[in-house]
Amino acid sequence: MPESVAAVPFIVLAALAVGGAAMVILSRNVVHAAFWLLEVMMAVAGLFMLLSAGFLALVQMMVYAGAVSVLVLFTVMLTLRRREDAERPLDLSWSAGLIALGVFVAVGAAVVSFVPPAVMAPVRTPGVTEFGTQLFTQRALPFEIASVVLLIALVGAVWWAGGEDR
Amino acid sequence: MSALGILGRFAAMLVLLLVNGVVLIYMLRKVLGRLHLRIGPNRVGPFGLLQTTNDVIKLLTKEDLRPDSADAWLFNIAPYLIFVPSFMAYIPLVFGPTLAVTNLDTGLLLAFALTSLVPLGVLMAGWSSNSKWSLIGGMRAAGLQIAYEVPLLLSALGPVMMAGSLDPARIVAAQSGVWLGFIPRWFVIPQILAFVVYAIASQAETQQTPFDMSEAESELITGFANEYGGMRFGFMYLAEFSNTFIVSAIGTMLFFGGWQLPWVATPAWLAPFVFIAKTYTGIFVMMWARGSLPRFRVDQMLSFCWKVLIPVSLAWVVVWACVQRLWPVVAMAVSR
Amino acid sequence: MWGSGILKGFAITMRNMFRGPITVMYPEQKLTLPERARWAVAPRYDAEGRPKCTACLICVNECPDHVLNLEVSKSEDGAKHIDRYVYEVGACMMCGLCVEACPFDAIEMSHEYELATRDHGDLVRVLLRDVDAASTRRAKGGDDA
Numbered sequence: 143m144p145e146s147v148a149a150v151p152f153i154v155l156a157a158l159a160v161g162g163a164a165m166v167i168l169s170r171n172v173v174h175a176a177f178w179l180l181e182v183m184m185a186v187a188g189l190f191m192l193l194s195a196g197f198l199a200l201v202q203m204m205v206y207a208g209a210v211s212v213l214v215l216f217t218v219m220l221t222l223r224r225r226e227d228a229e230r231p232l233d234l235s236w237s238a239g240l241i242a243l244g245v246f247v248a249v250g251a252a253v254v255s256f257v258p259p260a261v262m263a264p265v266r267t268p269g270v271t272e273f274g275t276q277l278f279t280q281r282a283l284p285f286e287i288a289s290v291v292l293l294i295a296l297v298g299a300v301w302w303a304g305g306e307d308r
Numbered sequence: 309m310s311a312l313g314i315l316g317r318f319a320a321m322l323v324l325l326l327v328n329g330v331v332l333i334y335m336l337r338k339v340l341g342r343l344h345l346r347i348g349p350n351r352v353g354p355f356g357l358l359q360t361t362n363d364v365i366k367l368l369t370k371e372d373l374r375p376d377s378a379d380a381w382l383f384n385i386a387p388y389l390i391f392v393p394s395f396m397a398y399i400p401l402v403f404g405p406t407l408a409v410t411n412l413d414t415g416l417l418l419a420f421a422l423t424s425l426v427p428l429g430v431l432m433a434g435w436s437s438n439s440k441w442s443l444i445g446g447m448r449a450a451g452l453q454i455a456y457e458v459p460l461l462l463s464a465l466g467p468v469m470m471a472g473s474l475d476p477a478r479i480v481a482a483q484s485g486v487w488l489g490f491i492p493r494w495f496v497i498p499q500i501l502a503f504v505v506y507a508i509a510s511q512a513e514t515q516q517t518p519f520d521m522s523e524a525e526s527e528l529i530t531g532f533a534n535e536y537g538g539m540r541f542g543f544m545y546l547a548e549f550s551n552t553f554i555v556s557a558i559g560t561m562l563f564f565g566g567w568q569l570p571w572v573a574t575p576a577w578l579a580p581f582v583f584i585a586k587t588y589t590g591i592f593v594m595m596w597a598r599g600s601l602p603r604f605r606v607d608q609m610l611s612f613c614w615k616v617l618i619p620v621s622l623a624w625v626v627v628w629a630c631v632q633r634l635w636p637v638v639a640m641a642v643s644r
Numbered sequence: 645m646w647g648s649g650i651l652k653g654f655a656i657t658m659r660n661m662f663r664g665p666i667t668v669m670y671p672e673q674k675l676t677l678p679e680r681a682r683w684a685v686a687p688r689y690d691a692e693g694r695p696k697c698t699a700c701l702i703c704v705n706e707c708p709d710h711v712l713n714l715e716v717s718k719s720e721d722g723a724k725h726i727d728r729y730v731y732e733v734g735a736c737m738m739c740g741l742c743v744e745a746c747p748f749d750a751i752e753m754s755h756e757y758e759l760a761t762r763d764h765g766d767l768v769r770v771l772l773r774d775v776d777a778a779s780t781r782r783a784k785g786g787d788d789a
């Protein structure tokens with residue numbers, strides 16, 4: 143694994159990710175925002191690829207870009223009654239500003255106080271096989287907990303959507 | 309790999325995609341014609357061979373129209389968002405023992421990740437066209453592809469477990485030789501259930517006829533591609549045929565031994581031809597289904613996927629995992 | 645068995661595949677029409693080549709699409725003379741009611757099916773022009789011919 147990632151691709155991908163994230167917030171059209179979110183997810187997949195985490199990049203692409211953003215778009219398009227509803231007005235009220243400021247301060251504080259942990263980079267990029275072995279042996283408990291959480295969410299969603307005759 | 313090498317590989321992929329598109333359109337017309345007791349194209353060139361070439365020229369020279377009230381940016385991007393993933397999906401295909409675009413130990417995952425991006429382009433095209441039919445087509449396509457991706461992936465798990473790898477080259481290599489002295493070691497024989505699920509799900513994933521509500525001609529004209537013309541429509545059309553090729557090629561690699569001939573060793577020069585022949589046989593079966601079956605309704609299709617295909621493929625994954633785990637134990641007990 | 649209908653459908657289409665096409669290369673090859681095929685209306689003639697039409701106008705009145713029209717004049721002795729028997733083939737639906745209604749068997753549904761024209765005006769045909777209508781007696785008994 144290289145000591146540092148190539149500068150130019152990293153800058154391009156990082157700019158795409160951050161710029162896309164800004165566009166998600168700035169674009170007035172909800173559908174455009176959803177497509178910008180897709181762009182952010184693809185850029186993040188590219189960053190994973192740059193870090194030689196091919197498996198993570200593909201999972202990011204498949205789960206987030208391929209499934210989550212389709213779901214987001216789906217719900218956005220299903221809940222829009224008219225096309226004009228996609229354009230949302232900019233909320234400039236005091237309460238919205240306060241919430242935004244609060245979030246900004248919290249995130250800023252977190253970033254400032256963040257100390258990167260000293261991690262030894264492995265000599266060789268681990269492949270899918272090592273990843274899978276790790277996941278199902280040493281990290282089996284977190285994996286199982288995550289899957290149970292997802293299962294509960296799934297069952298809850300089905301129960302919620304069940305309607306009157308549940 | 310040098311930059312020239314990468315460019316060369318991309319050029320080869322593009323040529324394969326384009327030639328494949330032209331051949332498949334002609335093949336589709338002829339096969340559907342024969343299935344329906346018709347002749348098919350027969351005027352342009354001998355046996356109508358030049359018909360698709362003419363269509364390509366027509367698409368290339370047509371005026372590029374955009375509806376006035378369409379969402380310009382998204383409308384222009386959408387064809388590429390549909391085309392590029394389907395073009396990239398040629399990367400993990402293994403054409404021979406040494407012939408592949410690149411060797412990835414996650415090649416199969418790459419192919420499925422790329423095909424999972426297609427519904428996004430479809431949604432984009434459907435929404436940005438600002439037409440009811442396009443939007444309905446786009447929504448149907450997206451809903452369908454989200455649903456059918458699940459059984460598609462689950463059905464691929466059986467062969468992956470047997471080969472112990474996500475690398476297409478190793479999956480193919482694991483299928484050489486014979487069982488019991490005469491049965492080719494193709495994964496389709498133990499995995500017949502997974503193969504049936506894969507065949508149905510891939511037919512839905514490529515939006516071919518029993519599952520083509522996204523472009524149901526009698527209801528939605530061409531669905532999400534409704535407002536597109538010229539080469540933009542050409543891109544979408546080409547991506548559709550290229551996806552057909554890719555799901556058939558992946559099916560060949562997963563279940564039918566890829567580039568290998570049964571029983572005999574395959575010389576390296578013959579391998580790509582064997583692979584292409586197998587893939588085209590798969591495409592022919594897809595077209596056969598296309599010419600035989602009427603279209604499902606949306607609700608029938610979705611409930612079929614969620615209530616039949618997904619439980620069946622999940623159960624099969626569990627059953628097969630147990631079988632594969634217990635087989636050595638049982639074999640040892642029997643031999644003792 | 646569940647799903648056997650699908651397999652049956654597959655078998656049928658595969659059999660079709662080997663049966664070969666039933667369509668023909670049309671302008672070069674043509675199929676023979678069945679005897680009762682109904683295409684453009686055409687007048688009938690008797691043995692001497694005179695039209696059998698008596699200008700009774702039953703076909704004109706019968707036609708649901710009003711595509712037939714007879715322009716008739718009478719000579720001094722009361723015999724009918726057909727100036728023009730006009731037929732708008734472009735609006736005709738080939739129902740054959742005129743032929744069924746004709747009491748003298750004077751028109752028929754011909755087998756002429758290549759009806760496309762380059763000129764819109766050619767779709768209005770004059771079936772008979774400036775001929776004496778057959779007398780009803782002659783058409784029925786044929787004794788005064």
